[in-house]
Structures are given as C-alpha cells and as structure tokens.
Amino acid sequence: MSRRPTTSRRFADSGSIPFVGSLQSKTRSSPLLSVGLVVVGTLLIVGYLYHGSGGRSGDINALSRLEGGASCSLEALRALPFLKKAYGDSMHKVLHVGPDTCSVVSKLLKEEDTEAWGIEPYDLEEADGSCKSLVRRGIVRVADIKFPLPYRAKSFSLVIVSDAVDYLSPKYLNKTLPDLVRVSSDGVVMFSGLPGQQRVKGAELAKFGRPAKYRSSSWWIRFFVQTSLEENEGAYKKFEQAAAKKSYKPACQIFHLKPLN
Known part of the structure; x- marks a missing residue:
C-alpha cells in the first residue's frame, strides 16, 4: 500500500x-x-x-x-466513491473528523441525498470563504477531539476520520477512538499514515503541537483488541472489491470499525 x-x-x-x-x-x-x-x-x-x-x-x-508525505484527508476524498460502494445508505449522514474537513464535507454535500458535518480538531485561521460559510452555518465546527464529542450516541450513520489519530498519544487514543465509534450507528472509517512517511516537522509542530506518529497495521489491530473495538470485515471486503475494479491503491492505511452494540 x-x-x-x-x-x-x-x-x-x-x-x-x-x-x-x-x-x-x-x-x-x-x-x-x-x-x-x-x-x-x-x-x-x-x-x-x-x-x-x-x-x-x-x-x-x-x-x-511534493508536500513531503501523503495527506490522508486527500486520500479520503479519493476513496469516497469506493466508500459509497461499501456502505451504501450509511453514506447519507456522515461526520468527517480531521484537518481539511471543509474540503471533505463540501464534496459530500454535493452528493445526492447526503447530509454531512465536519469537525476540525486544530484551527481554521487560514480557512477560505467557503469554509468560513460552513462554520457560520454550523456544519463545520472546531473541537478538541481529546475530549468527548458534543454529540449523542449514534448521531451519524458513518464517521470518517483522517489525519487526526496519528497526532494523538495512546493516552488520548484510548478515549477518542471509542468516542468516534460511539457517535456512529454503522461504524467508523479511519485513515492513518503509513510507517516511514515523513512530513515537514516545523509545519506539524506549529499546527498540531507534536509530530505525527505513524503506526503499523499490527499496532492498530492490537489497539482495537485492547479497546474492545471490532473491525468490520464485511465493509472491508466490499471496499476492497470496489477499489480493485478501479485499480485504486491508497497512500494511507484504511481501517473499518464496527459500531458499538
């Protein structure tokens, strides 16, 4: 990958x-x-x-x-057609969490019969007019994902998270990822950087406060088990089949998690 x-x-x-x-x-x-x-x-x-x-x-x-590493938020945009094949009706009410959420939400809102919201975990100081409009309308909000999200359980059918979990320490991951699963009724799609990817450290520290830590798939699988999160094998297979037909090869790791029972 x-x-x-x-x-x-x-x-x-x-x-x-x-x-x-x-x-x-x-x-x-x-x-x-x-x-x-x-x-x-x-x-x-x-x-x-x-x-x-x-x-x-x-x-x-x-x-x-050219920017020095794969952006998983851009990867989420590329993966949207295959996510639609995998999740079908679950794509009608989506929450995206991560940097560049305005871009992802704007793309989702252009889809027919799709409601979308976004959470920017860091800041929107350089946001353009379109993004500021989404914020004014309450569609996109800035929130620290190290704390519980301001939504009730199962508020969204699907939650997509990109370029966010890589900046969290295990201490906060233990709380944040289960909370993302909590607010979804059909599961979470998580985009995470591949080990070995590098980014510009100065830019990272200025925006995120710490450099990204790219973990292996085996690390994530152990983490899911430890936090009682279960991978969604059905959605994973459908996504892989749709991606293979178009020879799509993601530049980030993609995990599909089941909702809480």
Whole structure:
C-alpha cells in the first residue's frame, strides 16, 4: 500500500548539448531569460506530474508527495466513491473528523441525498470563504477531539476520520477512538499514515503541537483488541472489491470499525 516517492533529476548535462550551451551564454547576459527558463521548466515538471498521474486524482497524489508525505484527508476524498460502494445508505449522514474537513464535507454535500458535518480538531485561521460559510452555518465546527464529542450516541450513520489519530498519544487514543465509534450507528472509517512517511516537522509542530506518529497495521489491530473495538470485515471486503475494479491503491492505511452494540 505504500507509494513510491517521486524524484526529480537534471535531464542532461548542459555542457554536452551545444544548444543548451548557447542558452547558458545568453542567460549570463540576461537575468530575465534565466528567470524565464526556470519558470518554464517548473511548469513543464508540474504538467508532467499531472498528465502522467491520470488527471485530478493523480494531481492530488503528486501534490501530496511534493508536500513531503501523503495527506490522508486527500486520500479520503479519493476513496469516497469506493466508500459509497461499501456502505451504501450509511453514506447519507456522515461526520468527517480531521484537518481539511471543509474540503471533505463540501464534496459530500454535493452528493445526492447526503447530509454531512465536519469537525476540525486544530484551527481554521487560514480557512477560505467557503469554509468560513460552513462554520457560520454550523456544519463545520472546531473541537478538541481529546475530549468527548458534543454529540449523542449514534448521531451519524458513518464517521470518517483522517489525519487526526496519528497526532494523538495512546493516552488520548484510548478515549477518542471509542468516542468516534460511539457517535456512529454503522461504524467508523479511519485513515492513518503509513510507517516511514515523513512530513515537514516545523509545519506539524506549529499546527498540531507534536509530530505525527505513524503506526503499523499490527499496532492498530492490537489497539482495537485492547479497546474492545471490532473491525468490520464485511465493509472491508466490499471496499476492497470496489477499489480493485478501479485499480485504486491508497497512500494511507484504511481501517473499518464496527459500531458499538
């Protein structure tokens, strides 16, 4: 399930190509030409990443890698069609929890007969106008998920959580994940980073207060057992079958948890 990193290299040694050598002599006399070449080169590389990855979903993948690690919230967006196949009617009333929740909620609200709400666990200081509108309407709210969620049991059919649990210590996970299950009637879909993924530490510490800790699938399975949470094998199989038909390979770990009895 891991994704190969994208690397960029210099395409050729400029000294071995006469035409490139002539360009170099001109760039020494013209700073504007040098800047222009850099801009054109950047556009070509971005265009290549977009075209070679297969459109919009490929563009998300490329940007995710360039940012220094896979964004599980972007992965949740990519996975929505397969979640619909796996959960069917359960996708009619959804709560998303995690950073970029405005993007996920906005996408869900565009689906027919779908109600969606979101919780941003950190801050919305850089939110755009669309996100601020969701907050004003009470659809998206900022809440610290280390404490009980302000919802009654089974308030939502399905809860999707992404880019949130990786920033919690086991002390808080023991409370937060069961609480996410509590507010769902049909279960929780959890997106978690893969071990070995790296992010920009400075940006992490500024927003999340601590770097992400990416745990293995075996760690999560032991955790589910210890906290009396049960994986939803039926939903998992349906999701995998739908994903296989489209050759979808997620860049994050995806776990399906049953609701509480």
